[in-house]
Amino acid sequence: MGGRSLEETPTWAVAVVCFVLLTISIVIDHIFHLIGKWLKKKHKRALYESLEKIKSELMLLGFISLLLTVGQSVISRICISEKVAGTFHPCTHKTDHTRRLLPELFRSDHNQNLRRILAAGGTDKCAAQGKVPFVSSEGIHQLHIFIFVLAVFHVLYCILTLALGRAKMRRWKRWEEETKTAQYQFSHDPERFRFARETSFGRRHLSFWTQHTILVWIICFFRQFVRSVPKVDYLTLRHGFMMAHLGPQSRHKFDFRQYIKRSLEEDFKVVVEISPPIWFITVLFLLFHTHGWYSYLWLPFAPLIIVLLVGTKLQVIITKMGQRIQERGEVVKGMPLVQPGDDLFWFNKPRLILYLVNFVLFQNAFQLAYFSWTAVQFGMKSCFHSQTEDVVIKISMGVFVQFLCSYVTLPLYALVTQVV
Structure with a gap:
């Protein structure tokens, strides 16, 4: 130079x-x-x-x-x-x-x-x-630009992750306010006996398909796209938490949504952290962006597969909580009382799911940063974007994974793990 x-x-x-x-x-x-x-x-x-x-x-x-x-x-x-x-x-x-x-x-x-x-x-x-x-001076200069772009995307994805997660929880505010009404107290009479299958929670999670493991995973897979946290699940998990952790005098004035909101903020500390293993995997991702490896056909899908698997697992955990209710008896008194446990999670470690979410969000931000850097540095007509499907896949997967993980998976994780 x-x-x-x-x-x-x-x-x-x-x-x-x-x-x-x-x-x-x-x-x-x-x-x-x-x-x-x-x-x-x-x-x-x-x-x-x-x-x-x-x-x-x-x-x-x-x-x-x-x-x-x-x-x-x-x-x-x-x-x-x-x-x-x-x-x-x-x-x-x-x-x-x-x-x-x-x-x-x-x-x-x-x-x-x-x-x-x-x-x-x-x-x-x-x-x-x-x-x-080994690496030319011009190549090192371009790496400087990439580091700057990665820093910008890291900050942006952190802000977007928290904003989408809190936006999802904002929808739960109406349900929380409903629990303070007399109509709610009447419809959820604690002295009322019902069959477990006849409750709203039972009708959702205790059906013929819950007897087959494959069907459970298939149905739970699609549930994360349509009403990942319905009203009945929120209220049932809320009831299970309050019965396990609060006394009778403090239950009526406890704001469960605010508690989950604070829990999400605690989880956010893990989400924004970039651990050494994630850095090393990121270096491998750089290595895989090689001509002839068709990385655009599989690298953008790695975060997607993980976040879909995590979201499905969280839905399966809720369904298994419903199955445990029926295992304790066909008749329930009042609202169904869920019985959570660490054994419902992979390797009995609920935090493992949070680390997977952390990995997905950073890798998604990294791949979007890499795409933006190559587009600005070398142009959209360069070999980095020679395939039209490459551009479509990277942009669509980046936006979809960010939305799914921040708006669906992370709030669902905060809700399920707090009941545990």
């Missing part, structure tokens, strides 16, 4: 660039400070801790970018053979053309000027050995 060095650059130009970057950084830091101050004032401890985690994740991305800057010269001077460099390319056809063209350029006596220009960019050492840089 040619151009003037700082010793040939006016000091006013350097000062202006530094001033602009410093101003932007101070403004962003001040915005985070104001948000944190507001969260403290509203006693949103969990959200404040989530904000601190987001700041630390951004700091980590900034540190990675700094290491790239410091090590740019060292990395670009590492030489590898053309044969090795010709593997695992996102655009094999361009690479093959470049590999054929470069030796001809450097063997030609009429291209000495071009050779000196390339040498000024740090490639002379590798070219003299008939090799190519």
Whole structure:
């Protein structure tokens, strides 16, 4: 990469660039400070801790970018053979053309000027050995841009995840207010005896299909798309929680929706965190974006499959709670009383589902960030988007998974696990 060095650059130009970057950084830091101050004032401890985690994740991305800057010269001077460099390319056809063209350029006596220009960019050492840089300076610069885009998408998906989750819970407010009415108390008389199958919860979860495991999973799979949390499930799980954790005197004034809302905020701390295993899997995803692997046909579907499996499992857990009611007796007194337990979850670990949700949301944000970066950096006509179905799949899957996971799966998880 040619151009003037700082010793040939006016000091006013350097000062202006530094001033602009410093101003932007101070403004962003001040915005985070104001948000944190507001969260403290509203006693949103969990959200404040989530904000601190987001700041630390951004700091980590900034540190990675700094290491790239410091090590740019060292990395670009590492030489590898053309044969090795010709593997695992996102655009094999361009690479093959470049590999054929470069030796001809450097063997030609009429291209000495071009050779000196390339040498000024740090490639002379590798070219003299008939090799190519491990990662060129231009490639490292493009990685800087990708890190910035990933940071932006990480913040955006965190905001969108919390907003959609709270929007879903806003619909439960009407049901919660209904439990305070006399009509609700009359229709749910605690002294009334009914058959378990005749209750609203029983009619939904105690049918012929509940006797067959395959049918249970199939029906629960589709339930997450249509009324994932119906009124009867919410009220029954609410009743089970209050009977297990609250005394008779405090049940009538307890706001279960607010409790679940605070629970979602606690879970949000895990959702925004990017653990080392997730980072390593992300690196593998970068590796898989290789020409000939048709990654656009399967990588975007990995988060989708996981979130659908998790959503189905949560629906199955509610159905199994209904089956336990009938196992305790055909007749119930008052509302059906669910009997939860950790054994209903995979490996007896309810938090495992939350970690899977965390993985899905970050990988979805990463893939959307990668798509946006390649579209802006290389254009929509580049080899990254040479297939029309590639663009359609990535955008549609990204939007659908974000909505399904944030609006359906995460609130459902918060509801089910609190009853446990």
